Amino acid sequence: MENVGTSIGTTEYNPAWGSYASLKNENESLKLANEELTAKVAWYEEQFRLKAAQKYGASSEKTPGEEQVSFFNEAEKENRPSFAEPDIEEIAFKRKRARKPTGERFADLPVETIEYELEGEGLECGECGGPVVKMSKEIRRELVVVPATVKLVEHIQNIYTCPNCRDHGIKGNIKVARAPEPVIPHSFVSPSLLAYITDRKYSQALPLYRQEQQWKYSGLELSRQNMANWVIKGSEHLNLLYSRLKDFLLKENYVHADESVMQVLAEPGRKATSNSYMWLYCSGEHGPPIYLYEYKPSRSGNHPKEFLKGFTGILQTDGYEGYSKVEGVKQMGCLSHFRRYFTDALKALPKDADASRSLAYMGMRYCNKLFRLERSFKGMPPEERRLERLEKSKPVLKEFHEWLTASEQKALPKSALGKAIKYCLNQWGRLNVFLLDGNVEISNNRAERSLKSFIIGRKNYLFAKTPAGAGASAICYSIIETAKANGLSPFHYLTYLFEQIPNLPIGGPDAIDKLLPWSNELPQSCRITSGQ
Secondary structure, three states: OOOOOEEEOOEEEOHHHOOHHHHHHHHHHHHHHHHHHHHHHHHHHHHHHHHHHHHHOOOOOOOOOOOOOOOOOOHHHHOOOOOOOOOHHHHHHHHHHHOOOHHHHOOOOOOOOOOOOOOHHHHEOOOOOOEOOOOOOOOOOOOOOOOOOOOOOOOOOOEEEOHHHHHOOOOOOEEEOOOOOOOOOOOOOOHHHHHHHHHHHHOOOOOHHHHHHHHHHOOOOOOHHHHHHHHHHHHHHHHHHHHHHHHHHHOOOEEEEEEEEEEEOOOOOOOOOOEEEEEEEEEOOOOOOOEEEEEEOOOOOHHHHHHOOOOOOEEEOOOOHHHHHOOOOEEEOOHHHHHHHHHHHHHOOOOOOOHHHOHHHHHHHHHHHHHHHHHHHOOOOHHHHHHHHHHHHHHHHHHHHHHHHHHHHHOOOOOHHHHHHHHHHHHHHHHHHHHOOOOOOOOOHHHHHHHHHHHHHHHHHOOEOOHHHHHHHHHHHHHHHHHHHOOEOHHHHHHHHHHHHHHOOOOOOHHHHOOOOOOOOOOHHHEOOOOO
16 A cells, blocks of 8 residues: 655654644644643632632631641641640649639629528527537628619709799799700610610620610510611710811821721612722821721722821721822831732642642741741830831841742742732832831731721621611721720710710810820729729
């Protein structure tokens, strides 16, 4: 048979297949397509692992040791056969030394004493029949809970007239004994009741419909509609304090900001499923503790721009670009977000991958090293901390940036690692700002922690019905979280505010300043003690 093919390598070439060049091009195209499909499959697998880790794995980003890269609490990981076990005497001594005496722990609590005596025949000796006398006492202490009690208070204003003027036909000479103004006119709600409802909703995350049920168990019919109206009207009083707190916040040199999604059902011109946002602005470690929430219907950068108008210091945020609209500020980034991207990249690794040899682990190590240095600077005066950062943190930052630049070409752009490296490089200019001022923190965790109270509450009540309700929530969260940060009991502080604000004289801010959470003129009852 005639040979119609030409040998190409080990394969017989058939002219019907086309030219050698076209086959080569087709082969290259198939290789490229295969590589692209392989990359897509790897990306989808990575996303699947990351979503599974986010849904079922631990949410904490803490990595206490350099060797810890596992995200599961496996007993064998912490097994140390050579680790010496402490003696029972050592444990008992440490526990005894750390424990407060019972009397000291309960010193501020009111005490009710119930004394038990022998009576009648019990006072006679069972052996000889003679009388017995007290020898000593055996005291047992119990903490007793008294549920919320409700009473009705009648405010009676006596009205006086002058009989002499009346007898002489002089009218209008009438005097009325002064009573404090009510927190809500023409309502039976008292300052303490309004404070109790507000505190339970915003400090203890107890929605009004659950409070309505609990009031029924106490024999009272307080509808959630009434309570909602009271909270909104109460927030109008608190808004005076909120505005004054904002004046102080804008004078700070350093402010944190963050935002979280919320849902408002009856927002004009928007679907009930649309996302609205609760924004948070708070002072730094060295300023008076101020935490201010603001509800807005969108995530537009115009909202922080408007709220922070007049602020000219350092603004610390995450990487959301909307904050770049704030004028006249220097922006500081967040190292926690740097580390979070590398943590996600670690979670996205295949199950059999050696995490400790991955680039994601190397990136996380740089972040952890900077955090360890920050912990060693804790408690230092701002200027001393700034100098320590320049000496110790700046070289680590330089090495970290060189590593990011070199690693950028090694990671697929759309992979979790590629996104982590890209985020860090894009935010690098903002992260370096902490070298300039010792007051600035290396992460925005202070703001993120503050938002947790709102997020926990949101999980319980899910949504706000109206913009007015969302705005009232922002004000109430602001006053309560600021009170907590200043060592105040939210319930007692709110009660005091609802008593005082309706009766304030009209004038400048002096009267409001006496009610600020750090004011020395607040009564001791507002401060947290072991008895509250």
